[in-house]
Amino acid sequence: EPEVTQTPSHQVTQMGQEVILRCVPISNHLYFYWYRQILGQKVEFLVSFYNNEISEKSEIFDDQFSVERPDGSNFTLKIRSTKLEDSAMYFCASSSDSLVGTQYFGPGTRLLVL
Amino acid sequence: GDSVTQMEGPVTLSEEAFLTINCTYTATGYPSLFWYVQYPGEGLQLLLKATKADDKGSNKGFEATYRKETTSFHLEKGSVQVSDSAVYFCALTPRGSGNTGKLIFGQGTTLQVKP
Numbered sequence: 001e002p003e004v005t006q007t008p009s010h011q012v013t014q015m016g017q018e019v020i021l022r023c024v025p026i027s028n029h030l031y032f033y034w035y036r037q038i039l040g041q042k043v044e045f046l047v048s049f050y051n052n053e054i055s056e057k058s059e060i061f062d063d064q065f066s067v068e069r070p071d072g073s074n075f076t077l078k079i080r081s082t083k084l085e086d087s088a089m090y091f092c093a094s095s096s097d098s099l100v101g102t103q104y105f106g107p108g109t110r111l112l113v114l
Numbered sequence: 115g116d117s118v119t120q121m122e123g124p125v126t127l128s129e130e131a132f133l134t135i136n137c138t139y140t141a142t143g144y145p146s147l148f149w150y151v152q153y154p155g156e157g158l159q160l161l162l163k164a165t166k167a168d169d170k171g172s173n174k175g176f177e178a179t180y181r182k183e184t185t186s187f188h189l190e191k192g193s194v195q196v197s198d199s200a201v202y203f204c205a206l207t208p209r210g211s212g213n214t215g216k217l218i219f220g221q222g223t224t225l226q227v228k229p
Contacts, residue, residue: 004157031215042221043158043203048214056214091157095215103217105150105157 002026006092006106013082014114021077021109023092032075033093033103034067036060043091049075082113116141120204120220127194127227135189135223137178137204145206147171147180147187148217152201161189161202194227201225 005024013019025032034046047057049067066078075094079086089110093103121136139145146165150158162171167182176191187204204220207213 033216035217043205043217043219045216045218048216050214056216058216093158093217097215102160102163103215105159107155107157 002104004092004094004104004106006090006109008109009107010110010112012112012114015084016081019079019082019111021079021090021092021111023075023077023106024073025075025092025094026096026104027073029094029096029104031055031095031097031103032067032069033095034077035091035093035105036088037091037108038085038088046077046090079111082111084113087111087113116145116206116208116218118204118206118218118220120202120223123222124224124226127225129196129227129229130193131227133189133191133194133198133225135202135204135225137187137189137220139185139187139204139206141185141206141208143209144182145208147178148205148207149176149178149187149189150203150205150219152203152222154200158203194225196227196229199225199227 007022032049037043047061048055064080068076089108091108092106095103117140148163149161151161162173164171164180170179178187178189201222203222205217
């Protein structure tokens, strides 16, 4: 069964450093998403991506964040200058249909900012 | 804005007990509704979904019915197993023009089933 993969599984970084979280969505999917879950809190939407551009972003997704689909298979989330409060589990998801299609989630990347 | 509220956890049950996890939502229009499950150390997996009022989603013995009149989507299972121990998330996708399929999640309910 096809699956969404994410790398790395864990990332530790110093405050102010840039991090890139990588995702490989399911190959025939067209809609891509990033979510995050701060420890003990709910899963929050960050951004959706379709047709090589951002289709929606949340208030959390400020200028420090960016997404890219550089080569038609990878989907990346970059945080330019990490803050302590960026420490969270980041999930990538993909879907074949934006409204009723199932979103398939990756296993997540746990980011710890020191 | 749109939101989802789930019952507080953790929920602890004995094996073969009946499970109900309450979920209510606030949304404009008629969203699609989902239950996702997260097993320890894993990502979220879709458990079931319903896309219109009175639809019943079901999978692996779990069921939930889309109730427009009470804006609810409660999760039920007649007889839980130890292997059902996980965190359960209720979620919605707003409908209407400009919606991109983003999921809005409830806070999650931890279920622990004891032998």
